[in-house]
Amino acid sequence: MARVEESHKDHEIVIEEPGGKLELEEEVQEPRLFIDGRPVNVVRRPDGTYSSEGVFYTSYASLSELARASIDTHLAED
Amino acid sequence: MALVIRQDQSTLSVDDQLKFVHAVRNLKGTVNRAYDTYVQMHWDYSDAGHGGPAFLPWHREFLRRFELDLQRVANDATLGLPYWNWSVDSTPLAGIWNSGFMGGNGQTTDGQVTNGPFAYKTGYWPLNVRTPEEPNPYLRRRFGSDPNARSLPTPDDVLGTLRATPYDVAPWDEGSGSGFRNTLEGWIPGPEPQMHNRVHVWVGGSMLPMTSPNDPVFWLHHCFIDKLWADWQVAHPDEGYLPTAGARPGHNLNDPMPPWNQPTDTVRPANVLDHRALGYRYEGYLLPGEELSPFQWVGSPRHTCLLWYDNYGDVILSSPNSTNFLWTSGTGSNFIGAKCRMETNGNLVSYDPSGKVIWDSKTAGNPNSYLVVRDEGYVAICSPKASDPIWSRPPPQRG
Numbered sequence: 001m002a003r004v005e006e007s008h009k010d011h012e013i014v015i016e017e018p019g020g021k022l023e024l025e026e027e028v029q030e031p032r033l034f035i036d037g038r039p040v041n042v043v044r045r046p047d048g049t050y051s052s053e054g055v056f057y058t059s060y061a062s063l064s065e066l067a068r069a070s071i072d073t074h075l076a077e078d
Numbered sequence: 079m080a081l082v083i084r085q086d087q088s089t090l091s092v093d094d095q096l097k098f099v100h101a102v103r104n105l106k107g108t109v110n111r112a113y114d115t116y117v118q119m120h121w122d123y124s125d126a127g128h129g130g131p132a133f134l135p136w137h138r139e140f141l142r143r144f145e146l147d148l149q150r151v152a153n154d155a156t157l158g159l160p161y162w163n164w165s166v167d168s169t170p171l172a173g174i175w176n177s178g179f180m181g182g183n184g185q186t187t188d189g190q191v192t193n194g195p196f197a198y199k200t201g202y203w204p205l206n207v208r209t210p211e212e213p214n215p216y217l218r219r220r221f222g223s224d225p226n227a228r229s230l231p232t233p234d235d236v237l238g239t240l241r242a243t244p245y246d247v248a249p250w251d252e253g254s255g256s257g258f259r260n261t262l263e264g265w266i267p268g269p270e271p272q273m274h275n276r277v278h279v280w281v282g283g284s285m286l287p288m289t290s291p292n293d294p295v296f297w298l299h300h301c302f303i304d305k306l307w308a309d310w311q312v313a314h315p316d317e318g319y320l321p322t323a324g325a326r327p328g329h330n331l332n333d334p335m336p337p338w339n340q341p342t343d344t345v346r347p348a349n350v351l352d353h354r355a356l357g358y359r360y361e362g363y364l365l366p367g368e369e370l371s372p373f374q375w376v377g378s379p380r381h382t383c384l385l386w387y388d389n390y391g392d393v394i395l396s397s398p399n400s401t402n403f404l405w406t407s408g409t410g411s412n413f414i415g416a417k418c419r420m421e422t423n424g425n426l427v428s429y430d431p432s433g434k435v436i437w438d439s440k441t442a443g444n445p446n447s448y449l450v451v452r453d454e455g456y457v458a459i460c461s462p463k464a465s466d467p468i469w470s471r472p473p474p475q476r477g
Contacts, residue, residue, distance in 0.1 A: 024206045053288045053289075056287055
């Protein structure tokens, strides 16, 4: 499992890519996204792009872009 | 049963705006939280209502149930959902956003809507149903702030969408590369979201999650989407719903659409194709088989002109902005009018009480034609088989 950590506007993004085992031997079939430790329910579109429950009407090429959009939409203050 | 009329929100009187706002807030405040039930339903059944052919019939049923609930709390069976034509009322200064109706944009810091009847501080509008990504209990908007949707779809975008056929194409999902449904829903691959999706993104804030009905403008937006489907159906009467099979469950013509897939409550796309059979209509048309009684009228969408039928059997096109008629059928006052009917053969006919023809448009032989009243100041009879109207009054200006 590949784990990517990054930060956007003081919020922590964690992306777990499929292909490995978690600590509890649970196989990861789909990538998982966490923002500030909270799991984000990701929607995989047929063209391979990503949306989420919170950012539903547009899609993004990567989970990182989706996470940044979610933070911009729901968490960040200008 | 009298049909409920759904009209352009820009034509609502202040009283009608207030009536709608009060009904929505009362539905939110009911003991069983009826309004929030709709928000939850839109979230729980997002797959049933999006990204596939059932996008339009699912939301048609969803809106009609909401409209009936509004009528109940308002104790007014004539209350109809208004629609927001975002291709025309397309700026943050449009009247829809005034503080007596939908309220305005969110504040720049956190997007919170602080004016109007749905501001959090009013106490009437806490967001009780939220996805884990939405920490805030207040309504939020950020007009045009997303780089993917700086502006709303244009009238040309709408016309282009209405020309798209067939209804849908394989693979019957977000990946469908053409067809009316996905053009309108807005997943056609491109650099930016389009049409329906673009409007959600342009409003931003609470209109972005699956819980988007938290923003009451959701209903006005989707009412316009439903009107565009109705317009498309009139313009393409030979194009039915697709597919009958091959889409994922819930999206084929005769599949029950969750959550309305219960033995006592079953709704399929096939059940909602004729919106008039559900009890409502949109302004601007007289469709085949429809008729006017004396003193009834058909308004253009923004009420810049009205087609009246008077008790002498005269058909009159007038404008609120002019003391002169724009056009009359000229039958004078020598007759008694009983009804003016858009016949299924394409002829518009004024009859007296004995059934004798007082006047007609002499356009028989054009089945499925319909009468349309345009904001530009004319009335026309259009045939799905012809690109130009087969009849219009006043005659179009040339040169």
